Amino acid sequence: MSEIMMDDNGEKKIDDKTMDNVEILAKLALTGEERYKAMAEMEKILSYVDKLNELDTKDVEPLVHVMPHTNVFREDEIENDDGAEATLSNAPKKKENQFMVPKTV
Amino acid sequence: MAKQYETVIGLEVHVELATKTKIFCGCSTRFGGAVNSHTCPVCTGMPGALPVLNKKVVKFAIALGKATNCTITQYCRFDRKNYFYPDNPQNYQISQLYLPICRDGHIDVETSNGTKTIRIHEMHMEEDAGKLIHDNYEDCSLVDYNRSGVPLIEIVSEPDMRTADEVIAYLEKLRMICQYLGVSDCKLQEGSMRADVNLSVREIGSEKLGTRTEMKNLNSFKAILHAIEGERERQIELLESGREIIQETRRWDDNKEASFTMRSKEDAKDYRYFPEPDLQPILISDQWIDEIKAKQPEFQPEKAERYKEEYGLSDYDTDILTQNRHMADMFEETAKLCGNPKKAANWFMGEVLRTLKDKAMDPEELTFSPKNLAAIIKAMDEGKINQGNAQKVFAQVFISDVEPLAYMEEHGLMMVSDAGAIEKVVDEVLAENEGVIADYHNGKDKAFGFLVGQVMKKMKGKGDPAKVNEVLKGKL
Numbered sequence: 001m002s003e004i005m006m007d008d009n010g011e012k013k014i015d016d017k018t019m020d021n022v023e024i025l026a027k028l029a030l031t032g033e034e035r036y037k038a039m040a041e042m043e044k045i046l047s048y049v050d051k052l053n054e055l056d057t058k059d060v061e062p063l064v065h066v067m068p069h070t071n072v073f074r075e076d077e078i079e080n081d082d083g084a085e086a087t088l089s090n091a092p093k094k095k096e097n098q099f100m101v102p103k104t105v
Numbered sequence: 106m107a108k109q110y111e112t113v114i115g116l117e118v119h120v121e122l123a124t125k126t127k128i129f130c131g132c133s134t135r136f137g138g139a140v141n142s143h144t145c146p147v148c149t150g151m152p153g154a155l156p157v158l159n160k161k162v163v164k165f166a167i168a169l170g171k172a173t174n175c176t177i178t179q180y181c182r183f184d185r186k187n188y189f190y191p192d193n194p195q196n197y198q199i200s201q202l203y204l205p206i207c208r209d210g211h212i213d214v215e216t217s218n219g220t221k222t223i224r225i226h227e228m229h230m231e232e233d234a235g236k237l238i239h240d241n242y243e244d245c246s247l248v249d250y251n252r253s254g255v256p257l258i259e260i261v262s263e264p265d266m267r268t269a270d271e272v273i274a275y276l277e278k279l280r281m282i283c284q285y286l287g288v289s290d291c292k293l294q295e296g297s298m299r300a301d302v303n304l305s306v307r308e309i310g311s312e313k314l315g316t317r318t319e320m321k322n323l324n325s326f327k328a329i330l331h332a333i334e335g336e337r338e339r340q341i342e343l344l345e346s347g348r349e350i351i352q353e354t355r356r357w358d359d360n361k362e363a364s365f366t367m368r369s370k371e372d373a374k375d376y377r378y379f380p381e382p383d384l385q386p387i388l389i390s391d392q393w394i395d396e397i398k399a400k401q402p403e404f405q406p407e408k409a410e411r412y413k414e415e416y417g418l419s420d421y422d423t424d425i426l427t428q429n430r431h432m433a434d435m436f437e438e439t440a441k442l443c444g445n446p447k448k449a450a451n452w453f454m455g456e457v458l459r460t461l462k463d464k465a466m467d468p469e470e471l472t473f474s475p476k477n478l479a480a481i482i483k484a485m486d487e488g489k490i491n492q493g494n495a496q497k498v499f500a501q502v503f504i505s506d507v508e509p510l511a512y513m514e515e516h517g518l519m520m521v522s523d524a525g526a527i528e529k530v531v532d533e534v535l536a537e538n539e540g541v542i543a544d545y546h547n548g549k550d551k552a553f554g555f556l557v558g559q560v561m562k563k564m565k566g567k568g569d570p571a572k573v574n575e576v577l578k579g580k581l
């Protein structure tokens with residue numbers, strides 16, 4: 001989250017530069033109004049999450065999983081038959097059993 | 106005096122693992138299936154689908170790590186690498202950033218300047234992406250997810266290589282280790298081994314690393330050699346003309362034999378990694394590591410040493426015979442079955458390698474049965490077939506694994522040792538060469554050789570030489 005600056009002064013966290021980067025990463029092309037609205041909403045979300053910063057977590061180990069399980073494996077055995085039909089059944093556009101997407105180089 | 110530059114190269118090598126199924130689902134990894142036939146909700150990123158880790162992938166990663174002197178990360182985890190691209194249906198790739206399975210390894214490679222140690226920074230497990238094909242007719246892209254979720258190990262070296270030769274030696278060594286372990290077939294052309302080259306240049310004597318670029322899409326040793334040469338030149342030119350090298354990713358174009366920048370605003374590198382919530386951590390016990398280590402095969406250096414001692418083969422022969430484990434196994438089996446390791450080695454060094462070269466095949470693709478080559482070697486020892494015909498039979502064994510004795514019989518390639526048949530021909534030759542017989546009796550040694558030659562010629566080379574000599578001597 002390198003571009004999303006958190007500052008302590010209650011100033012804007014989502015500036016234009018940050019929003020430009022978010023649009024690139026999320027492949028969004030927003031209109032002026034949409035962009036304005038999105039920036040305000042993201043600002044709100046980050047302020048909300050900021051609440052967590054009030055907690056002292058200095059001596060708390062980061063928790064990745066709630067469940068205590070480890071080593072959940074499957075054996076290397078083929079379980080699936082030809083999945084082409086099911087995989088493509090919801091494709092908005094397809095051609096010869098392949099997904100059709102905008103030209104991507 | 107012109108400045109002298111040194112090239113500094115580090116590699117990121119991806120090897121596709123030889124598992125039967127994908128890393129997180131039970132779909133087949135087999136090559137060449139109908140498009141999208143090897144797919145399911147997991148490997149196509151359908152909402153709600155959950156990945157379950159293929160145990161074999163972890164075993165292979167540990168085996169490869171131990172074979173390359175790495176430390177195994179005994180508490181390891183997966184992370185999400187986020188990016189949008191149509192070949193990546195989940196919009197993230199499951200990979201490892203924070204706790205990669207193997208770290209701090211090294212391998213020794215042989216170069217023209219002697220042995221060099223290349224350090225391995227880390228290895229991580231991850232999933233492959235799908236395949237995009239451009240459709241000219243519709244001016245769109247078509248996506249096949251058969252490769253999506255195929256297990257990969259990425260091997261990241263330290264920037265320890267200085268020349269293209271060292272890079273090739275390192276890749277060949279990695280490939281050999283993977284093939285010996287059976288973790289990957291490592292075919293560059295088919296993409297089961299891929300190398301990205303990180304390269305920078307600096308003035309000789311400088312300790313500081315220059316700005317590096319990363320080159321992708323290198324799918325042959327030739328492309329790697331040319332890309333390294335070209336990128337070195339390009340960077341030196343920039344520096345010499347006082348310009349700056351931009352840290353960027355460049356794509357190698359095999360047809361144009363040049364690399365082009367891939368940098369664009371869509372390629373902003375910000376993957377926002379975070380720990381993968383759908384997969385539980387992996388705990389690797391000492392016992393598990395020991396079990397895997399105990400099952401490691403005999404690697405090339407030990408095998409070569411053993412061939413020298415047990416079979417008395419030369420350094421050169423052992424080196425070549427052990428480059429590929431599959432070929433080494435076939436050679437050993439042939440040697441055992443025919444009881445003559447030296448002759449078996451000669452066949453592999455000669456006919457087998459020559460045929461592979463003629464057919465532009467890889468040793469990995471050898472399919473004939475060692476027992477059939479052993480039968481040919483035995484038949485030669487017993488004088489049942491001559492060299493030329495043995496080669497003819499082997500050509501058939503190589504292609505369709507025919508049973509040599511039956512084939513020789515059927516095609517009349519057997520030596521004739523039947524006394525009656527030889528006598529008949531000898532009589533003919535003697536009747537035609539009265540002058541030579543006189544020479545023989547006058548003590549001209551050459552005359553005897555000439556007569557043997559005539560008999561063999563009439564028998565199209567299939568007369569058993571010992572028998573022919575014997576019959577001829579008797580008649581004279």
Ligand SMILES: [Zn+2]
Nearest residue numbers: 130132145148
């Ligand atoms: Zn699947």
